[in-house]
Amino acid sequence: MTIQLRPRHPEKARKADSAIPRKPHWIRRKKVESAEYYETRRLMRDHNLATVCEEAACPNIGECWSKRHATMMIMGEVCTRGCSFCNVATGRPDALDAFEPGRVAVAVKKLGLRHVVITSVDRDDLADGGAAHIAQTIRAVRHQNQGTTVEVLTPDFLGKGNAADIVFEAAPDVFNHNLETVPHLYPTVRPGARYYTSLRLLHDAKRANPEIFTKSGLMVGLGETLNDVKQVMDDLRAAQVDFLTVGQYLQPTAKHHPIDRFWSPEEFAQLERIARSKGFLHVSATPLTRSSFHADEDFAALKQARQQALANRA
Numbered sequence: 238m239t240i241q242l243r244p245r246h247p248e249k250a251r252k253a254d255s256a257i258p259r260k261p262h263w264i265r266r267k268k269v270e271s272a273e274y275y276e277t278r279r280l281m282r283d284h285n286l287a288t289v290c291e292e293a294a295c296p297n298i299g300e301c302w303s304k305r306h307a308t309m310m311i312m313g314e315v316c317t318r319g320c321s322f323c324n325v326a327t328g329r330p331d332a333l334d335a336f337e338p339g340r341v342a343v344a345v346k347k348l349g350l351r352h353v354v355i356t357s358v359d360r361d362d363l364a365d366g367g368a369a370h371i372a373q374t375i376r377a378v379r380h381q382n383q384g385t386t387v388e389v390l391t392p393d394f395l396g397k398g399n400a401a402d403i404v405f406e407a408a409p410d411v412f413n414h415n416l417e418t419v420p421h422l423y424p425t426v427r428p429g430a431r432y433y434t435s436l437r438l439l440h441d442a443k444r445a446n447p448e449i450f451t452k453s454g455l456m457v458g459l460g461e462t463l464n465d466v467k468q469v470m471d472d473l474r475a476a477q478v479d480f481l482t483v484g485q486y487l488q489p490t491a492k493h494h495p496i497d498r499f500w501s502p503e504e505f506a507q508l509e510r511i512a513r514s515k516g517f518l519h520v521s522a523t524p525l526t527r528s529s530f531h532a533d534e535d536f537a538a539l540k541q542a543r544q545q546a547l548a549n550r551a
């Protein structure tokens with residue numbers, strides 16, 4: 238009997254293969270498999286929680302999980318979008334699990350996190366895009382983990398009216414939505430998304446609650462130029478975004494968007510300098526930067542930068 242496994246990315250099955258280039262030495266990471274790494278993995282399994290660390294095949298998983306930092310991915314393991322860069326499985330997702338917010342809250346407690354990043358798949362199948370579930374998760378985490386700060390990395394809620402307001406009302410400490418790439422690459426990289434919708438979402442978060450830190454991330458190496466990236470930085474500052482992350486795109490499989498090139502560490506340092514000169518409160522730009530990498534330290538730096546900016550204005 239032949240067992241037919243459902244392809245992880247059915248929308249990419251017919252795409253021509255693109256050879257995956259060898260990674261330069263500054264991207265390669267040593268495998269870290271400490272006792273804490275296995276403990277983090279066991280906790281996620283025991284609480285039936287998915288993580289973007291595993292689903293996106295993140296290169297930093299050894300380091301993060303060894304510090305018990307896992308980024309939980311809620312609303313299932315199947316995404317309704319088919320972004321060409323992303324390794325998360327696509328297709329028709331299951332119904333939401335009403336007990337998931339509670340399990341996330343318990344896991345955060347057991348991990349002992351001071352700052353947690355919670356992300357999700359896109360749920361275009363739901364009337365509110367999953368906004369109420371995200372808000373419930375924020376509240377559940379707060380309820381069980383006093384003092385823990387909460388960062389959410391959300392979908393764009395495209396076509397869902399004012400659904401994002403439900404998330405803003407739950408007042409996450411950080412509202413993160415990644416632009417991912419420059420506008421002219423959206424049709425190939427994020428075909429289901431719209432650049433200006435994503436930008437407006439970030440602006441809306443800040444307008445809804447100026448206390449919320451806003452954050453966005455970009456990948457480079459997809460085919461953008463330095464000028465393209467500078468323009469996105471200007472757009473993000475116009476939307477009052479506080480924190481920018483920039484990292485190198487890594488191609489998950491031969492069916493994913495081909496890597497255009499690897500930006501060097503010196504180019505990342507240049508990106509960081511440019512972004513800081515444009516007025517972001519905080520910037521992280523290194524080849525291995527990911528939205529949730531070192532998120533707790535970055536949150537502390539972000540708070541300090543805001544206090545400093547307020548003091549300078551006084």
Ligand code: SF4
Pocket residue numbers: 289290291295296297298299301302306307308527528529530531
């Ligand atoms: S960088 Fe983020 S996604 Fe990657 S392993 Fe660390 S916490 Fe997980």
